[in-house]
Amino acid sequence: MRIHFIAIGGSAMHNLALALHQKGYIVSGSDDVIFEPSKSRLAKQGILPSQFGWFQDKIDTSLDAIILGMHAKVDNPELIKAKQLGLKIYSYPEFLYEQSKHKTRVVIGGSHGKTTITSMILHVMNYHGKPVDYMVGAQLEGFDRMVHLTEENDFIVLEGDEYLSSPIDRRPKFHLYRPNIALLSGIAWDHVNVFPTFENYLEQFRIFVNSIVKGGSITYNEEDVNVKSIVEASENSIRKLPYSTPDFFVEHGKTFLNTGEGPMPLDIFGRHNLNNLAGAKWICQNMGIDEEDFYEAITSFKGASKRLEKIGERRNTIIFKDYAHSPSKVAATTMAVKEQYPDRKLIACLELHTYSSLNAEFLKEYRGSLKEADVSAVFYIPESVKIKGLAEITKDQIGQAFQQQDINIFTNSAAFQEFLFEQDVTNSIVLFMSSGNYGGLDLNEIVNMIEIN
Template sequence: MKVHFIAIGGSVMHQLALALHKKGYQVTGSDDEIFEPALSNLQKEGLLPAEIGWHPANITPGIDAVILGMHAKQDNPELQKARELGLQIYSFPEYIYQESREKTRVVVGGSHGKTTTTSMIMHALRNAKKDFDYLVGARLDGFDQSVQVTHAPVIVCEGDEYPASVIEKRPKFHFLFPHIAILTGIAWDHINVFPTFDFYLEQFTIFIQKIEPGGILIYNETDVVLKKLVKANKRADIRYQPYNVPFHTINNGKTTLTIDGQTGVLQVFGNHNLLNLHAAWYVCRELGMNAANYVKAISSFTGAAKRLELLASNDNTIVYRDFAHAPSKVKATIEAVKQQFPNRTLIGVLELHTYSSLNEQFMSEYKGAMDKADKAAVFYSRHALELKRMPELPAEKVIAGFGKEGLKVVNDKNDLMQWLQQHNYNNACLLLMSSGNYDGADILTFAQQVTGNSK
């Protein structure tokens, strides 16, 4: 099997290239820029393109499949050559489906919690010594890569609602056709792609229709929007399994979970994580796991990278980092920390970094998201606005949108560090939320210093 990747340097694209190489396929690729860690990963396996750039000569009649990355544009010369030759061209999810036609496909969809829920399923299956393939959007302890494609009978996929490629504008998760599907919840996001909430909502209706006959939809019944959507789209040929927050207790900052009479102390916390692991349980049960083995496995799950990740701590101060940026994610993350440590001062910092979060018209979606924080700041750099070619975002619009009394809005990384340094961190939790890097501010060093863990 000969496969060529157009835009092989992408974070997920290069992982698929590595997986197919390990499977024994002949893999080639090209890109106009390749950064770490993709550069080293590809180089190590002998897959790094000899020359940077697009080269139509790479496209030959003998290629069985061309996989097109999101980075490639419509006028890409290699794409044009592939079309001229009539080669089979796939987006990333379309190709994943081709590789998993004979597998039981598990797909985790929803506006939030996808990566964590997918990671929980993977962690539990690995602990049970089950053979499976996977596709997940973050690094997970114990897994060398984020994509694995072998001859395993099951594949577990994180199902993204973002467009599949430059020539296939439909969402990625419309191409995976699950036997076991999860929907974690629905909250409007990606407004550059889905300019109205109704249009965004429609993508999840379509996803439900893509479930294979005889399959099952596992859905979060505590999400009012999702529950209404499921009720309006009932299918007679699939099963439905609602889930909610499972029984648990919190004592001294530790959560003890109970499922079907089996108990275990968790490494993660918060209602959003409890919801995620409950959904993961129903998937694992479908795949033949019992409650005792599941609870034992999930008790050792420490989380996906940058999802309530512990950066530093001492007896008086805890610093967490989280990928949260969408309103529902910010709200859930803040509430989780406050619920787990109710007697500590919660200092929350959110960086607005995505197109949606930097859009003035989207600010009202953040109403109440940071209310549970005792002290809160929102940071966004003018540089980020310039890169996205977006207009100025007035601080007063941000303050009005969040509706949080005393909210600090900061645009300069030095001012952000100064704001952080002025607080007392005795008996406190510092929560840093961003999908960016605070315009290069050295947050990690600050976290180590404030907890006395600097090297």
């Protein structure tokens, strides 16, 4: 097959392009800008566009399909040409479904924990030498790509994102996968630019549960009130399998899971991650892995990229970075670190970077999310608010939203970095939470600061 990608450079798109190239498809693509590591990875396989931009002469009837990325606009010249020629145009999730409609589809959904749970499942399957197709939202240790597609594998494991499918398909991605085996980890309002009310956001998960193939199953976090309500109210003819946080304890900075075979040490920590582990265990059992084999494999799981990732350690000081940016994720991550290291000072730093987090009305959702920190800092760039077309937000608004009088608020990276360098990090944990980069802050400099102290 000949496949052309419109907006090939994105994290998800370029990984799909690489997967199809490895599968033997003839792959081409376009984009107006491509950053690293996408650029080098595409170049290595010989499918990096020779020049950036959109070119209608790349679109002709020799193409079997177009895959349209979210980065493209509805008036994209290549998209217009593809429509004129009547070519088949897929969104990213549509094409994944086409590639997997004869497989058993395992879809992991929820506002938080999707990447971690999917990563746990893939780690366990890989550990036991059971090959599966997959799509996951982070680069995993031991895996070359975030997407892998074959003809022969029976299972495909898909991270079920609720964000939109493409510029011309406004359905959430996870509505298109029609899972045989599904999981819902939790629901916390996000993407307010697309789902303006919480009820509208909840409706997307009702649709997801009802999209599960009849006779399939939903494994769900019964500790989440919204998840429990939606799943148990569904009239879909599926099995409903609840899970909850397993019994565990922390000793000398190490988390142990209580099992029938005794305490089992883990490389991950945090109540939310133990909850994720419980969900992953049930999914793996549905895929043919027994409990004992799951535990054997999960002890060596170190976490997904950017999820409580340790980036520096010196004597009694540790630095973590985490992708947490929504209120529920920020609260869970901050609490996890404090529970793991109760005797250390926690310096928690959050960047407000997404559309939702910079929305003046949404800010109140962050109330109390940093309360477990001993020192807390919030960073945002006022220019980003303007670029997103949002109403101006002030430091006072942020302080009132978080309901913490001692919170430190910064609007430029130089002042934020100076604040960090002034901190006494003796016997401390420094936690960076962001989906951005704090205005270009070099976290390696922070690690070097700890090396000096």
